[in-house]
Amino acid sequence: MHDIDIPGALHALRAKRPLVHHITNYVTVNDCANVTMCIGAAPVMAEAEEEVQDMVSLAGSLVLNIGTLSARQVDSMLLAGRKANELGIPIILDPVGAGATPYRTRTAQRLLGELDVSVLRGNAGEIGVLSGAGGKVVGVDSQGISGEAASVAEAFAQKRGGTVVISGATDIVSDGRRTYLIDNGHAMMAKVSGTGCMATSVLASFCAVGGDHVKASVSALACFGVAGEDAARQCAGPASFKIALLDSVAALDPSTLEIRAKVRRA
Amino acid sequence: MHDIDIPGALHALRAKRPLVHHITNYVTVNDCANVTMCIGAAPVMAEAEEEVQDMVSLAGSLVLNIGTLSARQVDSMLLAGRKANELGIPIILDPVGAGATPYRTRTAQRLLGELDVSVLRGNAGEIGVLSGAGGKVVGVDSQGISGEAASVAEAFAQKRGGTVVISGATDIVSDGRRTYLIDNGHAMMAKVSGTGCMATSVLASFCAVGGDHVKASVSALACFGVAGEDAARQCAGPASFKIALLDSVAALDPSTLEIRAKVRRA
Amino acid sequence: MHDIDIPGALHALRAKRPLVHHITNYVTVNDCANVTMCIGAAPVMAEAEEEVQDMVSLAGSLVLNIGTLSARQVDSMLLAGRKANELGIPIILDPVGAGATPYRTRTAQRLLGELDVSVLRGNAGEIGVLSGAGGKVVGVDSQGISGEAASVAEAFAQKRGGTVVISGATDIVSDGRRTYLIDNGHAMMAKVSGTGCMATSVLASFCAVGGDHVKASVSALACFGVAGEDAARQCAGPASFKIALLDSVAALDPSTLEIRAKVRRA
Numbered sequence: 001m002h003d004i005d006i007p008g009a010l011h012a013l014r015a016k017r018p019l020v021h022h023i024t025n026y027v028t029v030n031d032c033a034n035v036t037m038c039i040g041a042a043p044v045m046a047e048a049e050e051e052v053q054d055m056v057s058l059a060g061s062l063v064l065n066i067g068t069l070s071a072r073q074v075d076s077m078l079l080a081g082r083k084a085n086e087l088g089i090p091i092i093l094d095p096v097g098a099g100a101t102p103y104r105t106r107t108a109q110r111l112l113g114e115l116d117v118s119v120l121r122g123n124a125g126e127i128g129v130l131s132g133a134g135g136k137v138v139g140v141d142s143q144g145i146s147g148e149a150a151s152v153a154e155a156f157a158q159k160r161g162g163t164v165v166i167s168g169a170t171d172i173v174s175d176g177r178r179t180y181l182i183d184n185g186h187a188m189m190a191k192v193s194g195t196g197c198m199a200t201s202v203l204a205s206f207c208a209v210g211g212d213h214v215k216a217s218v219s220a221l222a223c224f225g226v227a228g229e230d231a232a233r234q235c236a237g238p239a240s241f242k243i244a245l246l247d248s249v250a251a252l253d254p255s256t257l258e259i260r261a262k263v264r265r266a
Numbered sequence: 267m268h269d270i271d272i273p274g275a276l277h278a279l280r281a282k283r284p285l286v287h288h289i290t291n292y293v294t295v296n297d298c299a300n301v302t303m304c305i306g307a308a309p310v311m312a313e314a315e316e317e318v319q320d321m322v323s324l325a326g327s328l329v330l331n332i333g334t335l336s337a338r339q340v341d342s343m344l345l346a347g348r349k350a351n352e353l354g355i356p357i358i359l360d361p362v363g364a365g366a367t368p369y370r371t372r373t374a375q376r377l378l379g380e381l382d383v384s385v386l387r388g389n390a391g392e393i394g395v396l397s398g399a400g401g402k403v404v405g406v407d408s409q410g411i412s413g414e415a416a417s418v419a420e421a422f423a424q425k426r427g428g429t430v431v432i433s434g435a436t437d438i439v440s441d442g443r444r445t446y447l448i449d450n451g452h453a454m455m456a457k458v459s460g461t462g463c464m465a466t467s468v469l470a471s472f473c474a475v476g477g478d479h480v481k482a483s484v485s486a487l488a489c490f491g492v493a494g495e496d497a498a499r500q501c502a503g504p505a506s507f508k509i510a511l512l513d514s515v516a517a518l519d520p521s522t523l524e525i526r527a528k529v530r531r532a
Numbered sequence: 533m534h535d536i537d538i539p540g541a542l543h544a545l546r547a548k549r550p551l552v553h554h555i556t557n558y559v560t561v562n563d564c565a566n567v568t569m570c571i572g573a574a575p576v577m578a579e580a581e582e583e584v585q586d587m588v589s590l591a592g593s594l595v596l597n598i599g600t601l602s603a604r605q606v607d608s609m610l611l612a613g614r615k616a617n618e619l620g621i622p623i624i625l626d627p628v629g630a631g632a633t634p635y636r637t638r639t640a641q642r643l644l645g646e647l648d649v650s651v652l653r654g655n656a657g658e659i660g661v662l663s664g665a666g667g668k669v670v671g672v673d674s675q676g677i678s679g680e681a682a683s684v685a686e687a688f689a690q691k692r693g694g695t696v697v698i699s700g701a702t703d704i705v706s707d708g709r710r711t712y713l714i715d716n717g718h719a720m721m722a723k724v725s726g727t728g729c730m731a732t733s734v735l736a737s738f739c740a741v742g743g744d745h746v747k748a749s750v751s752a753l754a755c756f757g758v759a760g761e762d763a764a765r766q767c768a769g770p771a772s773f774k775i776a777l778l779d780s781v782a783a784l785d786p787s788t789l790e791i792r793a794k795v796r797r798a
Contacts, residue, residue: 026292026558027565027577033293033459038504043459044363045293048336051369058366070580097576100590103583191782193565193575234502236766237779238570247503250457292558299559299725304770309725310629311559314602317635324632500768513769516723 002180002218002263007254009206009219014040018060018208020201023047023077025067025096028194031242032063035198038250039223041205047073052080060208062089064117065197066107067096074107081115090118090207094200098122099129112160118213120156121165121200124149131156131164150266154179163213167199171221172266173214179266180218184225186232188241195245199224202249222261223252229260268446268484268529273520275472275485280306284326284474286467289313289343291333291362294460297508298329301464304516305489307471313339318346326474328355330383331463332373333362340373347381356384356473360466364388365395378426384479386422387431387466390415397422397430416532420445429479433465437487438532439480446484449528450491452498454507461511465490468515488527489518495526534712534750534795539786541738541751546572550592550740552733555579555609557599557628560726563774564595567730570782571755573737579605584612592740594621596649597729598639599628606639613647622650622739626732630654631661644692650745652688653697653732656681663688663696682798686711695745699731703753704798705746712750715794716757718764720773727777731756734781754793755784761792 020036022029022045029045036043046055049072056062062084064077084091093115095108108130111117120127128134133152150172157164158176166172171182189195202224206216230251231244286302288295288311295311302309312321315338322328328350330343350357359381361374374396377383386393394400399418415432423430424442432438437448455461468490472482496517497510552568554561554577561577568575578587581604588594594616596609616623625647627640640662643649652659660666665684682704689696690708698704703714721727734756738748762783763776 025577027561029293030296030459030562034505034508037457037459044366045291045334046363046367047334048369050337051367054367054369068577068579071582097578100576101578101583101586103580103586191569193562193569235779236776237782239566239775239778239782242566243505243509243775244502246505247501250503250505295559296562296725300771300774303723303725310632311557311600312629312633313600314635316603317633320633320635509771509775510768512771513767516769516771 002265004215004218004263006219006222006257006261009216010223010252010254010257012209013206016209017042019044019058020061020063020204020208021046021056021059022063023073023080024063024065027067028197031194031198032201034246035249036201036205038246039202039205041208047076049076049079052076053083056080056084056089057087059089061204062091063200063204064091064111065094065096065200066104067197069107077111078114085116090213091115092119092121092200092204092207093117094197095122095126095130098126105129117162119163119165119203119207119217121167121203123167123196127156127164127166128152150179163217165217167196173217175214178214181264181266182218182221182225183262184222184229186228188232189228191238192242218263222263226257226260227252268531270481270484270529272485272488272523272527275482276489276518276520276523278475279472282475283308285310285324286327286329286470286474287312287322287325288329289339289346290329290331293333294463297460297464298467300512301515302467302471304512305468305471307474313342315342315345318342319349322346322350322355323353325355327470328357329466329470330357330377331360331362331466332370333463335373343377344380351382356479357381358385358387358466358470358473359383360463361388361392361396364392371395383428385429385431385469385473385483387433387469389433389462393430393432394418416445429483431483433462439483441480444480445532447530447532448484448487448491450488450495452494454498455494457504458508484529488529492523492526493518534797536747536750536795538751538754538789538793541748542755542784542786542789544741545738548741549574551576551590552593552595552736552740553578553588553591554595555605555612556595556597559599560729563726563730564733566778567781568733568737570778571734571737573740579608581608581611584608585615588612588616588621589619591621593736594623595732595736596623596643597626597628597732598636599729601639609643610646617648622745623647624651624653624732624736624739625649626729627654627658627662630658637661649694651695651697651735651739651749653699653735655699655728659688659696659698660684682711695749697749699728705749707746710746711798713796713798714750714753714757716754716761718760720764721760723770724774750795754795758789758792759784
């Protein structure tokens with residue numbers, strides 16, 4: 001049992017159609033743009049230092065995804081992020097590959113240190129490394145969750161503030177006080193490049209509506225997971241799964257979410 | 267009624283298979299490459315200052331799309347564009363997001379000022395801003411058309427020369443003297459990221475064959491719109507629509523275009 | 533008849549799931565990531581000079597693909613490549629568009645000159661130019677093979693060392709001593725952007741397992757070709773073909789490969 005109005009959150013998102021500003025990697029950027037549209041928001045990708053402050057000022061939320069980071073891109077992330085903080089626009093950070101190289105770990109730590117990040121979303125390995133709990137990252141698509149992940153998320157959220165999300169077979173959302181587990185989703189989601197990045201974009205879309213970030217995160221992950229379940233029934237392999245996943249996000253029926261969302265308090 | 271030989275234009279394009287040089291954004295670049303191949307041309311993406319002049323010299327047309335612009339990329343656009351002008355190779359400019367930030371507006375204006383742009387293609391908001399008629403751009407995927415758009419396109423084309431194209435439910439093509447309206451297409455095209463960019467690539471493919479740019483633009487938009495109508499009958503949502511759209515572009519049957527193209531003089 | 537255990541190579545790849553580090557173009561990078569996952573390896577894309585040496589140290593192989601090269605990216609390729617050579621990690625070079633501009637040709641030659649490249653994979657035009665045999669490149673997707681391509685591959689491999697692969701209707705793999713021809717594949721593969729880049733990623737996945745590069749290359753191209761044949765039976769056009777191609781790569785059944793692989797010694 002839980003106390004989050006997921007159908008209402010999706011209705012509100014579709015009604016508002018907020019702009020979600022992404023500074024993200026060039027591998028999965030098209031998937032991020034499309035999933036943002038499918039869930040009901042409007043994506044914009046922009047990373048020139050000449051415009052990121054203006055662009056983020058128009059947005060409901062800012063995604064920072066370090067999947068293919070560069071020194072210049074990190075500068076733009078900091079510029080956009082400071083402006084977002086100044087205006088109270090939530091920042092969602094996806095620390096792709098943190099732990100894989102010192103540069104990625106250091107950059108994720110720097111963004112967390114210099115910006116007020118509303119939601120940090122990664123897999124168990126990435127969050128493990130950033131929280132100091134340890135972690136092992138094989139590839140940027142690696143998924144896996146340890147039994148202690150919920151307490152890692154909770155403790156890290158308490159320590160740094162904001163919301164921490166660990167994606168895996170069971171997704172975890174915690175602000176250090178409230179911790180939710182989401183059991184939606186499908187194993188096919190780990191067979192395709194970009195589902196982690198897409199989860200971050202969906203999450204940012206819900207956060208762009210305003211309101212509580214824990215509730216927005218739980219709503220986002222439940223919706224994305226339910227869409228994954230629908231997609232798995234229609235696909236012939238990983239690539240047709242991704243197509244069906246996007247179609248299923250667009251086709252999400254709020255009236256079924258109350259029954260289908262598998263959300264519980266930890 | 268109209269006087270444009272659309273089937274003939276598509277036949278000529280497929281027979282010539284011209285090279286279309288793109289300097290474009292990293293969000294929809296794969297869609298642009300594939301739609302260019304599907305319509306019958308050969309795409310090449312290259313933006314290093316060391317090679318853009320050589321590359322454009324091999325091409326039948328040059329696409330400049332500012333969707334994820336940077337200072338370095340704009341320099342390459344100017345280098346390639348000046349060479350294209352020198353060689354009489356048509357430039358097609360897609361001012362993605364003009365009006366959203368001053369940098370985008372300024373850059374689009376600079377490209378229009380320093381280069382001889384053969385065709386400027388955008389949505390009503392982008393062209394509204396650049397023409398001075400005003401405009402409001404919510405997201406880069408926003409589509410919408412005002413009743414006065416045709417006169418905006420006409421007046422702007424008269425003022426600056428070249429052809430102006432405004433995409434929307436009804437597409438508008440004008441060189442200030444002749445103005446055409448195209449009623450093909452489908453509402454699903456606004457649900458997917460990249461259909462605007464893809465329209466620009468198709469348009470550039472037709473312009474690369476040589477000949478009149480108004481006729482090439484009308485032919486391109488009618489073909490792309492007819493493919494959109496075909497795709498809408500085969501899809502389960504936005505992502506499968508995009509796949510069907512590309513397949514439908516490749517499957518376009520010239521012999522049906524004379525009947526299916528909904529083209530009229532304004 | 534041939535002496536290569538293709539089913540065994542695919543089994544070993546899927547069992548090891550090696551990391552394949554890509555420094556590649558932004559047009560087809562998503563296809564490369566997904567085909568790498570579908571064949572059974574783990575892709576990572578990283579090109580910041582701050583991290584490429586660390587990243588390649590974790591990898592089983594390194595892909596260098598110059599499809600959208602820049603001066604900065606070439607510097608990163610050299611940094612990563614020297615580290616790969618130092619650690620004995622195989623480098624797979626895809627000289628996209630060599631011959632189209634002097635910069636591309638020069639850069640491909642520089643990478644071949646400064647790095648020990650294990651496998652060079654391109655189309656007949658690209659390899660023709662680099663080997664000095666001559667070549668004509670119309671677009672980066674152009675495919676075509678001359679009757680003398682096998683001897684070009686053989687002679688070039690003898691001269692420079694390593695393995696040379698020429699993709700086409702018949703693929704050629706030679707290390708100068710052994711030359712194999714692979715007759716799998718389908719004409720649809722030339723209708724989609726990125727199948728050449730994807731072939732390179734599949735090839736790098738097999739090379740990342742360790743062992744003989746000629747055998748790995750032949751196994752990779754036979755597998756990718758068989759998947760292409762499967763995909764062609766399920767598609768409605770180029771875009772649905774690409775989706776089916778990725779699904780078919782993931783669905784490859786090792787037990788059928790011995791019969792379906794059309795491999796012969798030249």
